[in-house]
Amino acid sequence: MAQLIIDSSHFKHNLDLISSHLGSIDKLALVLKDNAYGHGIKEIAKLARDYGIKSVFVKNEMEALMIQDEFEHITALYGSISPTSPTNIYQTIHSIQMLKSISPQRGIELKFNVGMNRNGLEIKQIQQAIQLILERKLKLVGVFSHNGYGDDGGDEMQKQHQTSQEIKEQITYLASKLGFELPRFHFLSSSGALRQEKIEEDLVRIGIASYGYLCAPIPIASKLKPIASLWAHQISKRTLEKEIKIGYSGAGVMPRDHVISTYDLGYGDGLLRLNEHHGRLTCAQGEEILPRMSMDCFSCLSDQEKICVFDNAWKWAEIFGTTPYDILVKLSPSIPRSII
């Protein structure tokens, strides 16, 4: 049976690198959303808790409940939280409407739009938001934004970071004027945080870098180690001659006389579907995968009983014109995860 193996020493290596850059572990919050970017939320949560992480960010209430006992602070980035859920689960506020309807028992984090123009409140809504929070006696735990240019850097990143700083200043001013407790502030995620020399905020939200990847061309990127390797098991094998066709519509063609095996992962398990129009794709040790990928298996020039499909998702990301995030996050939750 296929499996995803998580190397805990690589995970620790990445967290050491990141917290050393931050100057302390206290500012390091982890992003465990979307099944920990496909790595397995329960497995990664345990490793993170053991490392000393206190604050995490997940996709929604369902994910928060899966790890409710592991962390002091769990923020669901999307959706609402039911009244019966534990109080260490916070809800993200994306609109004034949400502030009007949320229960005063639930901790909240305000999300602000600083230029991605995607989710969150606008800076001009700060006063209205704070007024509602005070009137309704809501528990303001945090204030955050997301910088859409972390991977790119440059003026646009600085501009969005500047807007975040303005939000912090305005809320700090209002807190002192109106007498409410300052929330925690966090504006940067992996690329932005690792570009910044000094982190002024209380936290940074580290997702993909902790899993060993970074799309920004900065020195630390090459020091991170991918923590996951994907393994598949042989279903069937046969020796075929050069030019024999395989798979649907005979789209795969044997490049030479060789043993060809099928392995138990396919596009139904979340792999992107290789076809004859993509470039040449190989497994971790260079074993060629022949198109077209099937829903439950792929064909590969190999005789191994167990094959490492990848131990670094960049190769797959490049073949499919996407990011390592996209390759990893799609791995089906039904593939067993194990930690070594």
Place this chain on the structure above:
Amino acid sequence: MAQLIIDSSHFKHNLDLISSHLGSIDKLALVLKDNAYGHGIKEIAKLARDYGIKSVFVKNEMEALMIQDEFEHITALYGSISPTSPTNIYQTIHSIQMLKSISPQRGIELKFNVGMNRNGLEIKQIQQAIQLILERKLKLVGVFSHNGYGDDGGDEMQKQHQTSQEIKEQITYLASKLGFELPRFHFLSSSGALRQEKIEEDLVRIGIASYGYLCAPIPIASKLKPIASLWAHQISKRTLEKEIKIGYSGAGVMPRDHVISTYDLGYGDGLLRLNEHHGRLTCAQGEEILPRMSMDCFSCLSDQEKICVFDNAWKWAEIFGTTPYDILVKLSPSIPRSII
């Protein structure tokens, strides 16, 4: 919260069309593998059972156990079945080795390679396989193959079908000579079965056609109705002017002054990740989706609180150069499914 709505009247319409083509419901076996091609295995299993389906095919033991009480015959196409699992779950045999190790208590189906050169035994291994089955007193429930040219038709499809017929003849001959009960035979799946005028075998395995799709250019394809529509809910909205940038790296650009909303589905939920190099993609009613898609949301020129992302996966398949199967099967199992 996003949801996948399954239209039970469309499902019934498709099964009516297919069983009418087959001449009877008795030959109709359904393929529920990979979470019923992403539609939700438990939900589709209930509809199929109510329709009168007796035999189904699933990916593996885990899926078989999820629907163990619904059908008389459940075949796991891959992996092994543990001794404690119910006896209505059968294991597919892909190699002589598997025949040597399987428990005699477990019903088996022999899979043969008829030219896809992917999984299964070779025709030349029939005698050896039957000998082992008799020696080990194994329960031979079925014999099948998979035609890799069902979508294409033509000589190659006929050739693979002819090889399947030879397998049937050889096993029928051996059954009468050696005195064992004839297994059920099934060689065709959606496209092949719906191309064929008369079905000689005991069963056909219908997957994608029951969900409303067919990649073969045959008349019945246009009569099938997609059974699933994917819906997303608004997270945030704002009115932006023409040329304002949105999303990561500002890759999305407002084509005109308009309200833009984010909706709660992204590439972490199994959607393929739209970027600025793909063609123009729209939701079901023509609302434009702007690149780049995020992990948990997409941005769309719409003010609706709830949007139909698609009610037919062909549009997405075409934009991403893939099949509707691939679009549907990747939909995360955590998206709630509901039947109307």
